[in-house]
Amino acid sequence: MTSQTLYLFGSAAPPIFDVAKVIETAQADGWDVCLGLTPTAARWIDESLDGLAVRTGHPVRSEYKMPGEPDVWPKADVILFAPVTFNSINSWALGITSSFVVGVVAEGIGKGIPTVAMPCVNAAYVQHPQFDRSIAALREQGVEVLYGQGGFVPNPPGSGKPTAYPWEIALTAAEQATTRA
Template identity: 70%
Template sequence: MTTLYLFGSAAPPVSDAARVVGDAQARGWEVCLGLTSTAARWLEPQLQELEALTGHPVRSEYKLPGEPDVWPTADAILVAPATFNTVNHWALGLTSSFIVGVVAEAIGKHVPTVTMPCVNAAYVQHPQFKQSVKTLRSAGVTVLYGPGGFEPNQPGERRLESFPWDMALDSVGSIVSPAS
């Protein structure tokens, strides 16, 4: 089976993790779920259910040196929702969090990676965000942002139901077929 690492940051669409895991599995992916520490705290009541659903531990922290990896190797990675913080840390190579460390290394390992930011219109005015999107794209990451991708919402506007999860899963599937 082809393995997808699904990584989520602490933005409202992360609350759809169980549904998205199920959708990815229905498409033929074996899914390993990783979360930022804040997203893991948000989903704490669901973590056991998510582990049962994926058949793997939900990870939000680095393993200790010498410990075996509990996940199979990724064939593809989807980082969604990716917050302002996650996108900027990743582009700058600041790997203090587990998921940012994995995706930063994935660039060098040439693991096909897709990200869909979930940021509001105020955050995207910061000049670093546009530079970070440009940096990730130039490194080979498919960034689903702007026309044809995620369109920023207004601060405080929660558009959970309109986060384009299908677009994100379709994009990963167009790069790496789960049946391959």
């Protein structure tokens, strides 16, 4: 049986430091994992990028390819964007595709690629009215957003628990999204 391809995308939020373990878990479940990061997330884990590329067997991407360059990843069966920050959620919902991963997920909606997103934001950010509008817009476009009960629940600013980020919920939702597609 050929494995399915998971595009695992992440923004610069503390759970990104656990991405190697998440990749390992996904691979143990049979996924071929391609890792994409926002530019800031790539800077945060810069020292790990070469090892993560070896672990996945694919280059880690945080920038758009140049016109005419071949695509270096296989086609995605599902995209999991986690952790996804306030900035990335709002950019995606508004169609502002200045970062590679946001561009891919925005295009993924139009291509019908099953997509799951799990935010990582603090309780102060979610008070901004655009956040709820963005979550609603993404859900209306078919994105499964794991936010609120049964997904990510924000903490007060400065009191986050990065190791408590519910990665297992996100990976399970990604797998289930492929069976519904």
